[in-house]
Amino acid sequence: MNDNKFVKLIREKLSGHKVAVPDDLWAKISSxxxxxxxxxxxxxxxxxxxxxxxxxxxxxxxxxxxxxxxxPSSPHEVVAEETIDATEIIEIDNTDISPVVAxxxxxxxxxxxxxxxxxxxxxxxxxxxxxxxxxVEEVVVEEEKATHSLLADNQERVSIADTSLAVVNxxxxxxxxxxxxxxxxxDDAAVEYIKHKHSLGSKxxxxxxxxxxxxGMRTVITPFDYRCGGKGELTFNHKMPLxxxxxxxxxFGRWGIGVGVSYTYMVSEYxxxxxxxxxxxxxxxxxxxxxxxxxxxxxxxxxxxxALGAQMDINTAGLHSESPESYIYExxxxxxxxDEKLQFSAQLxxxxxFEVIEHFDIFVExxxxxYFDSNSFVRxxxxxxxLNCSLGFGVRAWF
Amino acid sequence: MHPDSEQKLVEACLxxxxxxxxxxxxxxxxxxxxxxxxxxxDADTAQDIVQEAFIKVFTSLNQYAGKGSLEGWxxxxxxxVALESLRRNNVHFDxxxxxxxxxxxxTNESVIERLSADDLMEIISTLPxxxxxxxxxxxxxxxxxxxxxxxxxxxESSSRSQYLRAKSLIQKKLEELx
Numbered sequence: 204m205n206d207n208k209f210v211k212l213i214r215e216k217l218s219g220h221k222v223a224v225p226d227d228l229w230a231k232i233s234s235x236x237x238x239x240x241x242x243x244x245x246x247x248x249x250x251x252x253x254x255x256x257x258x259x260x261x262x263x264x265x266x267x268x269x270x271x272x273x274x275p276s277s278p279h280e281v282v283a284e285e286t287i288d289a290t291e292i293i294e295i296d297n298t299d300i301s302p303v304v305a306x307x308x309x310x311x312x313x314x315x316x317x318x319x320x321x322x323x324x325x326x327x328x329x330x331x332x333x334x335x336x337x338x339v340e341e342v343v344v345e346e347e348k349a350t351h352s353l354l355a356d357n358q359e360r361v362s363i364a365d366t367s368l369a370v371v372n373x374x375x376x377x378x379x380x381x382x383x384x385x386x387x388x389x390d391d392a393a394v395e396y397i398k399h400k401h402s403l404g405s406k407x408x409x410x411x412x413x414x415x416x417x418x419g420m421r422t423v424i425t426p427f428d429y430r431c432g433g434k435g436e437l438t439f440n441h442k443m444p445l446x447x448x449x450x451x452x453x454x455f456g457r458w459g460i461g462v463g464v465s466y467t468y469m470v471s472e473y474x475x476x477x478x479x480x481x482x483x484x485x486x487x488x489x490x491x492x493x494x495x496x497x498x499x500x501x502x503x504x505x506x507x508x509x510a511l512g513a514q515m516d517i518n519t520a521g522l523h524s525e526s527p528e529s530y531i532y533e534x535x536x537x538x539x540x541x542d543e544k545l546q547f548s549a550q551l552x553x554x555x556x557f558e559v560i561e562h563f564d565i566f567v568e569x570x571x572x573x574y575f576d577s578n579s580f581v582r583x584x585x586x587x588x589x590l591n592c593s594l595g596f597g598v599r600a601w602f
Numbered sequence: 603m604h605p606d607s608e609q610k611l612v613e614a615c616l617x618x619x620x621x622x623x624x625x626x627x628x629x630x631x632x633x634x635x636x637x638x639x640x641x642x643x644d645a646d647t648a649q650d651i652v653q654e655a656f657i658k659v660f661t662s663l664n665q666y667a668g669k670g671s672l673e674g675w676x677x678x679x680x681x682x683v684a685l686e687s688l689r690r691n692n693v694h695f696d697x698x699x700x701x702x703x704x705x706x707x708x709t710n711e712s713v714i715e716r717l718s719a720d721d722l723m724e725i726i727s728t729l730p731x732x733x734x735x736x737x738x739x740x741x742x743x744x745x746x747x748x749x750x751x752x753x754x755x756x757x758e759s760s761s762r763s764q765y766l767r768a769k770s771l772i773q774k775k776l777e778e779l780x
Contacts, residue, residue, distance in 0.1 A: 216717065220636045221636050228631070229631075
């Protein structure tokens, strides 16, 4: 009988041979398998849910019935009100505008018992004659819109009838309107003050922000071939990475461009199935993020925005710390390394900010990021789960 | 198993479906345990090999590209795990210098055909570890001598020699059973 025949007979005899498996073997196997992740606990599902919820909140503010801020249907619609102290002084910016009145007496003499709120067109501020002050192109006086009322001895209510109008408070040394003739002046600083208070107008156009981001990703990734005196595979259990970031952003209207620097710290546990190696991996990254942002809406002290950007991360240090149970612990308890490959990523953020005090916000940013394959030998959560989500919290200072 | 149903089973396992994982385990575990017992004679060690192999199957199932049968892919994983187990137990697959082969009479096909699978397993288990490993890999798993040499870190000629010696020993046993 030739060898081929011999081999064929042996294979046929043993091909269907099976042995009864112990009852407890499956329990031992299943206990070491990654836990089943129900769909609603998956990180990216939660991130998408957070983004959708945020969009719904934004939409509910933007499209609510009263006091629309996006596009007032009527130029005479009251969009904001504020109660200010009667004696509150707002400094007049005299660099751009001629002094509107020389004195409070002049202002009082110009305004009698007449409506004090004036709806002006968006093309106000045309200067016809510097000597006469600033002339408003269109002026509509609505007596019914006049809501000047003396609430208390030291309080007055100032209402804004349009998003681009001149605000008048006759009893405060801010501005004087003479609605009886065509010489109308207004205080630009007062307008800006009121607009800013109600988030209607301009704000400082740049800010610094600082935030920390943590990811909800945690995974067990195997196998990874590791040859150290023989074949072996390392199993990694990646912990949640932590990122802190400092960012500078310049706003151009609703759009903005930002650049910054970030630091990311990652920890993973690794083990070889035969326990030749067991230990902890630490990675340190410095990143340079850039992004373009767009402010979706601003409501009172809340603002909602989205940002799309990219980031380059540089591995500054890495360390494998062997556990005492590792076979190589006695001869090599720590193995430093550094990955020279650059890590690039793209990120989409949806954020909500709240103005705590003037020019100071706190914000939260759900972020969806994709980390491109860097063809690196280093295993981390970016290489093993390129698409991931994170949640950032931070503070922002405008200047 | 039908290719379509096998593919569905794999996809379900990739989604960590416990039922699918158990089904795959039930399907292949008895054959894998038999295979492990051909490499190691100790039952506990064979179960450890099967356990470790299935963990690797489930955690690296995303690397199964669908080319070739799933069973074949699982068998290769188990062979690797079995060899790793032998190395951990300081089994050395030493080279053999001479090509000396025991001269025995050719075995009749009918002897093998009358033999039960359990008896054949018993005969294989009596072989020295090195001979048994090479015999399993060449005669049953279908590795070439070149592949066996690379896996075990021996010469290709040594793989051939060890296989022939294993075959001779098996044939001698079969003659004794006549």
